[in-house]
Amino acid sequence: MPRASAPISLAIVGVGPRGTGVLERIAANLPLVAAGLDVTVHLIDPFPAGAGRIWRAEQSPLLRLNSMAADVTMFTDESSTIDGPIVPGPSLIEWAAQVRSGSIVLPDHARSDAALVGEITALEASSFPTRRLQSVYLDWFHRRAVAALPPSVRTVAHADEAVAVDRWGDGRSEVRLLSGERLVVDTVIFAIGHTGAEPDADAAGLVEFAASADLFYLPPAFTADADLTAIAAGEDVVVRGMGLAGVDLTVLLTEGRGGRYVPDSAGRLEYLQSGNEPHIHLGSRRGVPYRSKVSSQLKADRVTPRFFTAAVAATLEASSDRLSFIDDVWPLIAKELLWGYYGELFAGHTARVLIGWDEFAEAFAPLQWDSADLATLIARAVPDPVDRLDLANLDRPLAGVRFESGEDLQAHLRDHIERDLHLRSAEDHSPTLALFYSLLFSYFDLGGIVDSPKWSARSRVEELGPWWTNFFSYVASGPPAQRLHELLALSRAGVVSFLGADTWVRADAELGHFVAGSPSLDHEVHARALVDARLPVATISASDNPLLRSLLASGAGVEEVLDDGEFRGTTGRLLVSPGDARLIDVTGTPHPSTFAIGPYTSAPFVGAFARPRTNAVSFRENDRVARAALGQLLAAATARMNENDGEGALNPLETHVRLPQGA
Ligand SMILES: Cc1cc2nc3c(=O)[nH]c(=O)nc-3n(C[C@H](O)[C@H](O)[C@H](O)COP(=O)(O)OP(=O)(O)OC[C@H]3O[C@@H](n4cnc5c(N)ncnc54)[C@H](O)[C@@H]3O)c2cc1C
Helix, strand or coil, rough: CCCCCCEEEEEECCCHHHHHCCCCCCHHHHHCCCCCCEEEEEEECCCCCCCCCCCCCCCCCCCEEECCCCCCCCCCCCCCCCCCCCCCCCCCCHHHHHHHCCCCCCCCCHCCCCHHHHHHHHHHCCCCHHHHHHHHHHHHHHHHHHHHCCCCCEEEEEECCCCEEECCCCEEEEECCCEEEEEEEEEEEEECCCCEEEECHHHHHHHHHHHHHHHHCCCCCHHHHHHCCCCCCCCCCECCCCCCHHHHHHHHHHHCCCCCCEECCCCCCCCCCCCCCEEEEEECCCCCCCCCCCCCCCCCCCCCCCCCCCHHHHHHHHHHEEEEEHHHHHHHHEEEEEEHHHHHHHCCCHCCCCCCCHHHHHHHHCCCCCCCHHHHHHHCCCCCCCCCCCHHHHHCCCCCCCCHHHHHHHHHHHHHHHHHHHHCHHHHHCCCHHHHHHHHHHHHHCCCCCCCCCCCCCHHHHHHHHHHHHHHHHHHHHHHHHHHHHHHEEEEEEECCEEEECEEEECCCCCEEEEECCCCCCCEECCCCEEEECCCCCCHEEEEEEHHHHHHCCCCCCEEECCCCCCCCEEEEEEEECCCEEHHHHHHEEEEEEEEECCEEEEEEEEEEEEEECCHHHHHHHHHHHHHHHHHHHHHHHHHHHCCCCCCCCCCHHEECCCCCCC
């Protein structure tokens, strides 16, 4: 290990939560892996480092995190199974407490922001913070990560976008920036996160139709970035998507347009219109919003998984030649969900069951989750249908339901949302919390085998990502209860109407309008405006990010294509090597000194901030990548020392060349 090395350089492209997280791991590991390494770290992001694009401070204060303040951390902890050192630090709520106590001092811009200071003062563990507050936490984390770097490391921030990376014959890379600047570096880590997509064929058709008929169409986008000014007050707008993007969009088109909520005489929320709102017609495949966050308490000590645990998953993986999510794993998870739910019902609500837990558990254990025998057992043991968990109905509550009139559909949806809020907040229904835990534990335990090479191509392309992640988000990662109370108020005020399940939209050239409806109801809505309220699908070949497109065009990167003879398809993700996330090129070779992490890569991705003490996947990957990158930098430094007979021939500043744009 060199005491003082030849100067070398690293580029981190994208400095949002993952980019700054990997920087923190570099700081933590450097003294152990590569002490004394003389490194220049180029931090490249057009948005502020730490927060990045999604969490930038410049966004509506109405947009909130979908996580509670106690459930967000940027720090490794005792649960982290990493090779590098654990460097504990405050979760978001602990950070707010330290700001309040004065042990953390906010930067000037945040201190003079009365709304932010007020939010920090009132923040509780169960609060859903604004994205602007998360922005300050991430900015603080980033500054701390930079400060933790040893003196031999310099950081150079570039408020710029990387547009291409060229490989040099000597193993170095040249990162081209939009400004024309070029950085020659030894190692590159891409952490470019959520990127947009060019409209697919359907969306492109709608864009064209909207342009020709003078209509407004917004394809899948990041809601915070969308320009909604063309949606006029009072006009009908069809919104496809009732997940989190749909919630954000509704917030921006209502409260964001000056509406207010006040308590009504029945203790509910009443929406007071500003007059600037459009009339929002909300529809989706399920036709209902995601399930509310749960706020009840368990009566039992804990939920004890049995049918799908980390050990069960590992054994299944080891003993299978081929893994199918739907055939092999989902039946175990479904059974686990029922087990967790009924375990809590029997433990905490004995008056509502007719047999003892031991008898139920013994009869339950050998049965299939969807068997008639299990349905019979449940009907015998749990007399009230409200207490029974029907997974199919949970997933598709409007399946096969038809309504006589629009009023019936609206009333049914309001009942559905009210019932969901009740099930998820009332102490009487604590089994719903157990269901949430069972789903969360299953999600984490599946994480242990999610990068197994044994998954069928269909499972990787269609089941693990789209189906399972969507089901998880719908049941366990829906909006805070407050948002659903607001939705109810908007529905009562007539600002929002529901379209029903399996919503369809037609671009009607004769009428010159969008027409929307659903099989739930014999009714059509005509509208000038249509919004696809969902995040763009991370498909590298359709990405709107020039860097990703250039990686593909040069063959330095490839989209993950899976073909097992029975099924061929693409996940749309950038292919990286399992474990150390090295970029794999068109010949199938992992690049020794280029890494890629985050939601657009083929590595397992948990689409959320780390929860404290859950051995977060992202921390494990950040640590592995930081150590691998440091190893690579050390090798480059050693080679350069040898080449130059111990003299550092390159000045790090010489690796940072400004060329005219377009050169
Ligand atoms: C809208 C939205 C809301 C979310 N809400 C929550 C939530 O409430 N709770 C939760 O736990 N999780 C949430 N998540 C998930 C999670 O927090 C994000 O996945 C997290 O932002 C991922 O971090 P990242 O650094 O990988 O990506 P990003 O946050 O997308 O950061 C990537 C950075 O890379 C930069 N970049 C991209 N291309 C280039 C380039 N060519 N050159 C230079 N820089 C580039 C971007 O500007 C950006 O700053 C949300 C995600 C989204 C998209």
